[in-house]
Amino acid sequence: MKKKFLQRIGVAVISGAMVVSALAGCGNKADTGKATSTGKSASMAASKAASTSQTGSDAKKFDGVKLVYWSNWEATEPQGMVIAEAIEAYEKETGVDIEVEFKGRKGIKEGLIPALDANQQVDFFDGAGNKSNYGDRIISLEDLVKEHNYEPRTNPTMISLFRGYNGGVLKEIPYQFKxxxxxxxxxxxxxxxxxxxxxxxxxxxxxxxxxxxxxxxxxxxxxxxxxxxxxxxxxxxxxxxxxxxxxxxxxxxxxxxxxxxxxxxxxxxxxxxxxxxxxxxxxxxxxxxxxxxxxxxxxxxxxxxxxxxxxxxxxxxxxxxxxxxxxxxxxxxxxxVIGGQSFAITSMCKNQEAAFGFIEKMTRGEYDEKLAKESISLPADVENHSWPEQLADVKPYFDNCKxxxxxxxxxxxxxxxxxxxxxxxxxxxxxxxxxxxxxxxxxxx
Known part of the structure; x- marks a missing residue:
């Protein structure tokens, strides 16, 4: 099912002609957008060129690792399509197997905590910022952020905002700013x-x-x-x-x-x-x-x-x-007034390094830029200077926000x-x- 789904949506190339869906705002509105209509998961993963049992010099970093990722986007939204392409690339690079379930805003809001409390495998997820209600269900990302030298390439005001959501501890990686x-x-x-x-x-x-x-x-x-x-x-x-x-x-x-x-x-x-x-x-x-x-x-x-x-x-x-x-x-x-979506890694995740690696791929370089372009949003990577033309006027204000x-x-x-x-x-x-x-x-x- 996963392979057929991926082939059907055609994630090899993301273009400006992709299907348009409303980008969720914040607060109440995020829960009532068009993307909440999907009540069941839509799983997808890229076809593997080789078995995950590879060994020796051909082995990849995360061969044999499987992650389950819940997204608050729909597969047909610009965000979902960029995520699908990034997953395919990350799987090919690392050997990891990521099963993504596009839950939509409502699916995340209503289904994620019950799933985690029932010990259903969900290794990481995304959604609207401020995940303070998840408590110990999500982990501190401070060590991973330090090990990857991740913080210098994110707007410091945004990092401060997301630390503030969880008592000064960074438990969320912000992306797709607004x-x-x-x-x-x-x-x-x-x-x-x-x-x-x-x-x-x-x-x-x-x-x-x-x-x-x-x-x-x-x-x-x-x-x-x-x-x-x-x-x-x-x-x-x-x-x-x-x-x-x-x-x-x-x-x-x-x-x-x-x-x-x-x-x-x-x-x-x-x-x-x-x-x-x-x-x-x-x-x-x-x-x-x-x-x-x-x-x-x-x-x-x-x-x-x-x-x-x-x-x-x-x-x-x-x-x-x-x-x-x-x-x-x-x-x-x-x-x-600024904010954004964010990623979090759950406490049940057995390979946090693999999960963080994908989060980094989505919020840095090529896919951060692609996400900003296709969904006309503000990029997360401060080294990304290719802001969407429609939002060019935002940058000086955003950069000056203290x-x-x-x-x-x-x-x-x-x-x-x-x-x-x-x-x-x-x-x-x-x-x-x-x-x-x-x-x-x-x-x-």
């Missing part, structure tokens, strides 16, 4: 006479007005991403720790919340938001407004570029800028009320003060 801020349409900016991306709030307001004067709608959002701009604006004012306290400890009466609400209400009052913002249900905002060139800016993650590439086409002029600095803020564009900002959705109990009231704020149905009062009531204050 950044959240404003994606914008450079063609529309040019039409409005805007020569550079805004760096601060005054410049942002000026850009919005120029767009409006040119007959272009500056901003849109939808029910999935409505907290993005709010969280970043509040994070600029209160800092990342302050943002977490406000959201998780019901600090809605803090002055930074009112300033954020007033600033965003001002955007609505000036007519900068799309008239459809009150009714946009994901993916309406990104697919029918932003991707079709009807709206200039959308606050979201870089993964959206891959999600809409069949709509925008090759001539769409992508731009990116970090969330602007705001008045009375405690941080600037060095603080960003502080990780969290988002506004860390408290699931309050998120529904937050989304509901932000939609009302953005559509001009609430003032900043009314927003604050509504959030205080929702939090029981």
């Amino acid at each position: 950044s959240n801020a404003y994606l914008y349409n450079k063609k529309l900016f040019k039409q409005a006479g805007i020569e550079k991306a805004p760096a601060n709030w005054d410049e942002f307001l000026a850009a919005c007005q120029k767009l409006k004067d040119a007959g272009i709608t500056p901003l849109t959002t939808d029910d999935a991403y409505v907290p993005q701009a709010f969280g970043m604006h509040l994070g600029r004012l209160a800092g990342s720790d302050g943002l977490k306290k406000i959201v998780n400890e019901n600090g809605w009466d803090r002055p930074e919340v009112l300033q954020t609400a007033n600033d965003l209400a001002d955007l609505a009052a000036k007519g900068y938001f799309s008239e459809l913002v009150a009714s946009n249900v994901f993916p309406t905002g990104q697919n029918t407004e932003y991707a079709t060139g009807k709206v200039a800016m959308y606050c979201v993650g870089t993964y959206m570029v891959n999600e809409v590439k069949n709509i925008t086409g090759p001539d769409f002029e992508w731009g990116f800028f970090a969330y602007p600095e705001v008045k009375n803020g405690v941080n600037g564009t060095e603080a960003m 502080e990780i900002m969290g988002g506004a959705e860390s408290n699931p109990d309050i998120t529904p009320a937050l989304k509901e009231n932000l939609i009302k704020l953005y559509s001009g149905k609430l003032t900043g003060a009314e927003f604050v009062e509504n959030m205080k009531k929702a939090a029981g204050k």
